[in-house]
Amino acid sequence: MGGCMSDSQDTTDRNVEREIEKDKKQDTRAHKLLLLGAGGSGKSTFFKQLKAIHGEGHNDREKEGFKRQIHGQVVESIQLLIRQCKTVTKDPLPGIKDEDDEPFGNDDLDDARLSNSLKVEMTETEIAQFKIAKEFDQSCQYLLEIHGSRSALTEQLVTHVKSLWNECPAIQAMFEHRNKIGIPDSSAFFFNDIERIGRSDYTPDHKDIVLARYRTTGMTEKEFHIKDAVFKVLDVGGQRNERKKWIHFFDGVTAVLFVVSLTCYDEVPFEDVTDLAADVTLMNSMLESIKVFEDTLDFECFQKTGFILFFNKADLMQEKIKRVPITNAFPNYKGPQEFKPSVDYISKYFLSLNRVPEREMLLRFFFEYVLFVNYW
Amino acid sequence: KKKKKKKKKKIYIYKQELKAILYNVLFWAIPLVVTLSMFDEATYERQLSLLTFAALLHATDALIMLRPKDLYYSLQESTCCKWNCLRVRNNYQVEYEAIEMYKNSKVNPEMMMMAVTSKVREYSSSRRAIELSYQITLEKILSEKDGFELFASHLVKELSLENVLFLVEYMQLKYFLSIHQLHLRIQDLGYHVPIYGSLIQKTFHPQLLRTDMSANTAWNICLDMFEYLSTHYVLPNAIALLNLSHESSSVIAMQMHQLATNRDQVSVEDTLPSLLFVFDAATKDVIRLLRGDSFYRFQLSRECIRYCEDLV
Numbered sequence: 001m002g003g004c005m006s007d008s009q010d011t012t013d014r015n016v017e018r019e020i021e022k023d024k025k026q027d028t029r030a031h032k033l034l035l036l037g038a039g040g041s042g043k044s045t046f047f048k049q050l051k052a053i054h055g056e057g058h059n060d061r062e063k064e065g066f067k068r069q070i071h072g073q074v075v076e077s078i079q080l081l082i083r084q085c086k087t088v089t090k091d092p093l094p095g096i097k098d099e100d101d102e103p104f105g106n107d108d109l110d111d112a113r114l115s116n117s118l119k120v121e122m123t124e125t126e127i128a129q130f131k132i133a134k135e136f137d138q139s140c141q142y143l144l145e146i147h148g149s150r151s152a153l154t155e156q157l158v159t160h161v162k163s164l165w166n167e168c169p170a171i172q173a174m175f176e177h178r179n180k181i182g183i184p185d186s187s188a189f190f191f192n193d194i195e196r197i198g199r200s201d202y203t204p205d206h207k208d209i210v211l212a213r214y215r216t217t218g219m220t221e222k223e224f225h226i227k228d229a230v231f232k233v234l235d236v237g238g239q240r241n242e243r244k245k246w247i248h249f250f251d252g253v254t255a256v257l258f259v260v261s262l263t264c265y266d267e268v269p270f271e272d273v274t275d276l277a278a279d280v281t282l283m284n285s286m287l288e289s290i291k292v293f294e295d296t297l298d299f300e301c302f303q304k305t306g307f308i309l310f311f312n313k314a315d316l317m318q319e320k321i322k323r324v325p326i327t328n329a330f331p332n333y334k335g336p337q338e339f340k341p342s343v344d345y346i347s348k349y350f351l352s353l354n355r356v357p358e359r360e361m362l363l364r365f366f367f368e369y370v371l372f373v374n375y376w
Numbered sequence: 377k378k379k380k381k382k383k384k385k386k387i388y389i390y391k392q393e394l395k396a397i398l399y400n401v402l403f404w405a406i407p408l409v410v411t412l413s414m415f416d417e418a419t420y421e422r423q424l425s426l427l428t429f430a431a432l433l434h435a436t437d438a439l440i441m442l443r444p445k446d447l448y449y450s451l452q453e454s455t456c457c458k459w460n461c462l463r464v465r466n467n468y469q470v471e472y473e474a475i476e477m478y479k480n481s482k483v484n485p486e487m488m489m490m491a492v493t494s495k496v497r498e499y500s501s502s503r504r505a506i507e508l509s510y511q512i513t514l515e516k517i518l519s520e521k522d523g524f525e526l527f528a529s530h531l532v533k534e535l536s537l538e539n540v541l542f543l544v545e546y547m548q549l550k551y552f553l554s555i556h557q558l559h560l561r562i563q564d565l566g567y568h569v570p571i572y573g574s575l576i577q578k579t580f581h582p583q584l585l586r587t588d589m590s591a592n593t594a595w596n597i598c599l600d601m602f603e604y605l606s607t608h609y610v611l612p613n614a615i616a617l618l619n620l621s622h623e624s625s626s627v628i629a630m631q632m633h634q635l636a637t638n639r640d641q642v643s644v645e646d647t648l649p650s651l652l653f654v655f656d657a658a659t660k661d662v663i664r665l666l667r668g669d670s671f672y673r674f675q676l677s678r679e680c681i682r683y684c685e686d687l688v
Contacts, residue, residue, distance in 0.1 A: 061510060071470030072668045166565035182621070204632050214668045237536075241617035245535045273622045 006293075030223065030230040032252055035295055037259035038289040039270045040184070042312040042366075044216050046259055047235040048209055054224045058209060063370035066204045069214040070190060070197060071153050075146065077187040078161050081174050082140050084181050088130045088276055130276075132170045139164050158198035165191040179266045180272040180280065185316055186211040213268070217242060219249065233257075240271050243292065250299065255306040258296065260289050260341065260350065262317040265329035286329035294353055306360035309350055314365050317343065396440045404433040505685040512684065514663070514671050518543070519570040526683055530674045538616035539662050539670070542609045543569050544576070546659060549601045551576050553648075555585055556594035561644050567656040569663065593645055599635065602651055606632045610658065619665060624658040 035043040052058065058066070132140060136337055139160040146157070164171050174181070175188065189211055190197060197208075204212070216237040224231045234249050236242060263269075264285035268278050296302065318339050327336045330349065335341040354361055411425035517523035518540075531537045550565050559565050584597065609618050610628045618625075631654050635642065674680050 061506075061676055062533070064510065069668050069671060072664065076664070213667055215619060217539065217665055217669050218531065218534030220534065220673060237619065239619045241538075241619050245618065248535060271620075271622050271625075274626070 027049060030232040031254040033231055033233045034249055034253050034256045035233060035235050035259060036246065036256055036292070037238055037261075037310075038264075038285055038292045039215070039240075040182075040213070040267070040285065041238060041244075041259045041261040041264065041289065042310075043238060043259050044235055045210060046257070046312070046366075047220070047222070047233065047311065050220065050233060051207070052206060052223060054226050055222065060203070063203050066209045066212055067202065070204060070208060071211045073187060073213055074153065074161065074190050074194065074197065075143070075157070077183050078143055078164065078171075078191075080181060080183055081171050082132070082144060085130045085132050085170050085174050086140075089127055089132075107303075119153070120319070129173045130170045132168060136164055136168050153194075153198040155198070158194055161191065162194050163196070165194070174276075177276055180268050180273070180276055180278045181269050182268060184213040185263070185313075186213055215239065219245070238292075246296075247299075250301050253302070253305055255308055256296065256353065257308045257310060258293060258301065259310045259312055260293070260346075261285065261312050262346065263288065263313045263320050265326050266320075266324045281328050281331075284329055286326075290329075290350070290353070293350060297354060297356075303356055304359065307354070308362045308364060309347070310364050310366060311343065311347065312366045314343070393440060397437055400436050400440065401433065404429050404436070424664045457525065465542065499638060501688045502685060504688050505681055508684040508687060509675050509680045512526075512675065512680070514667050515570050517671075517674075519572050521572045522686075523574055523683060524575065526679050527671075527674055530677060530679060531670060534670060536670055536674070538609065538618060539666050541616060542605070542618055542662060544571055544661065545605060545608075546655060547571050548576050549598065549605070550582070552580070552584065552594075552601065555587070556589060556591070557597075558591070558594060558598065558644055562649050562652075566652045567659055569659065581619065591644075600644075602655070603632065605655065618658070618662060620658055620661050620662070624654070624661045629659060 035047060037043050048058075142156070142160050143164070175183065178185065178187070190208075196202060216235065219234055219236040221232055221234045224233060226228065236246060236249070266280045267285045268274075268280060268283060269285050269288050272278070272283055297307075321337060321339050322340055325333075326342045326346065327333050333342070333345050335345060343365075351361055351363070408425070408429045411429070412422065415422040415425070519529050528537060528540055531540055547569055549561075550568070552567060553559050606614075606628055608614055609616055610620065610625050611632070631651055635647070635651075
């Protein structure tokens with residue numbers, strides 16, 4: 001009887017072993033690609049693109065998820081804009097009891113502000129432009145109070161958002177400073193299209209899906225079959241806490257796709273967003289990106305791994321370079337304030353961080369949703 | 377023999393049809409009788425109503441006899457599905473397949489019809505499960521044991537369990553407050569995330585739940601818990617750091633700093649509301665992140681659909 005038992009055990013053992021063997025084979029056949037980069041650089045966006053082009057696309061149920069993300073983004077962005085306007089003008093937030101914090105809260109904050117030499121002082125007139133007029137009080141209150149279980153856009157919400165966005169100069173003025181308060185560029189697109197998005201039968205199209213921005217937590221993986229090759233792409237979150245998890249995926253990586261947002265040289269990282277007084281020359285996502293890139297290059301297990309650098313949002317960069325020089329992040333840059341030399345400098349800078357000469361490094365550029373392989 | 381079977385099957389459907397027609401006649405009889413009693417014999421309104429109702433009656437009868445099969449499927453299904461026409465087609469398909477399958481086997485027709493309808497029902501239930509997984513909310517999943525466990529295991533796979541752990545531990549803290557009636561001394565406990573009860577309660581040490589604990593000790597334990605939460609989840613070097621915005625994490629850090637410097641002097645009435653306020657903000661942040669990101673992937677996963685099948 002004992003023999004019988006062990007026999008059956010043996011067969012299950014063997015089966016399990018066979019399965020493990022099979023999995024291993026499949027794993028070695030698949031190329032594991034890791035999408036890395038600082039927060040908000042566009043990893044998930046790249047992932048979405050891959051899925052649309054090389055995967056099976058997005059089905060209705062996934063679109064429903066993106067719809068929810070877009071709605072979430074709209075609500076979050078407008079709330080952030082209102083809150084920032086109120087804090088700058090020191091207008092009490094309606095409906096939310098702040099008194100609880102007052103006893104020690106505010107004094108401390110003021111002290112911190114005074115002692116902090118990083119902060120830029122603002123004049124009265126500058127502050128005045130962020131004052132939300134009385135007529136919008138109702139809208140503000142309504143919008144600040146929602147954190148509903150389903151962040152679907154109701155008709156009322158749409159009208160409130162629309163009136164604030166189109167008629168309130170303070171909100172517009174605040175949006176101009178979106179780089180400092182962590183509001184994604186694509187929010188403007190969604191605000192402008194709020195009526196279309198708010199319709200009950202709205203389904204996001206390809207452009208909407210690509211433009212949707214939502215923080216990622218944890219990781220997702222997906223396999224892509226391109227011609228005969230199998231690629232397993234891992235998408236991860238890029239915020240500081242998410243980066244601690246990266247080390248768990250580093251085993252057996254074929255190549256690292258490192259995504260850098262070209263426009264982030266004047267954007268404050270998500271974890272540091274405070275208010276308008278932030279100084280972008282001292283902390284911005286580009287510096288953060290560089291640090292993350294250096295740290296990633298230094299990992300023992302990546303010494304022989306190929307890196308593909310993706311420079312994202314090049315189309316937005318072309319616009320931004322006219323207003324803001326890249327010296328925010330690269331104080332040694334002496335060239336003209338133009339697109340091509342600036343991007344050239346940035347890409348050279350990133351390449352120079354690589355201290356292992358035999359490591360393969362590739363550069364790619366992204367314009368909106370077209371990939372330029374050999375841009376130069 | 378086969379002919380007989382076909383005949384029987386037809387009879388089954390005719391029966392349903394007959395029923396529908398009967399209901400139809402009864403239905404239209406009501407307005408007819410009402411209008412007939414309302415108008416005098418020689419008025420043209422009477423003629424008109426007679427004509428219209430008779431016409432409507434026949435039209436509906438014709439519709440029933442033309443047999444759009446959808447009439448025979450339960451109403452409940454047809455309201456919850458966006459792609460109604462597709463569903464009808466699929467229902468036909470499933471039914472046809474089932475009939476084909478049973479055609480050759482020698483079962484009596486009634487059994488066959490039962491099998492066919494059960495098959496159809498099975499198909500529509502899996503469809504309903506998918507629909508349900510689509511509509512299910514994060515709160516509902518968290519508030520039920522099986523759902524919670526499935527979602528947690530999904531988060532383990534995605535390496536973002538810390539979000540749910542934080543929610544559970546914070547809700548435990550609130551439970552602790554309510555057990556020791558500290559919440560009576562402030563206005564309210566703030567934001568509540570529904571997590572299924574036994575998880576919150578059973579993991580407590582029995583000593584902590586003793587109601588004869590002095591209010592002071594309870595308050596001290598509560599402060600310890602807040603400190604634990606912040607060092608474990610929020611402060612920069614935390615083990616299970618959450619993905620929080622600066623807005624939420626900085627106020628927590630500030631409050632905890634305040635607390636550390638004058639811990640002996642703080643009172644429940646002054647400090648607890650502000651502590652709850654800042655942690656509530658963080659909780660909302662976490663919920664928002666989960667709902668928009670992890671939860672939507674969970675909804676698409678096979679586990680969730682299977683879970684919803686059980687619910688159906």
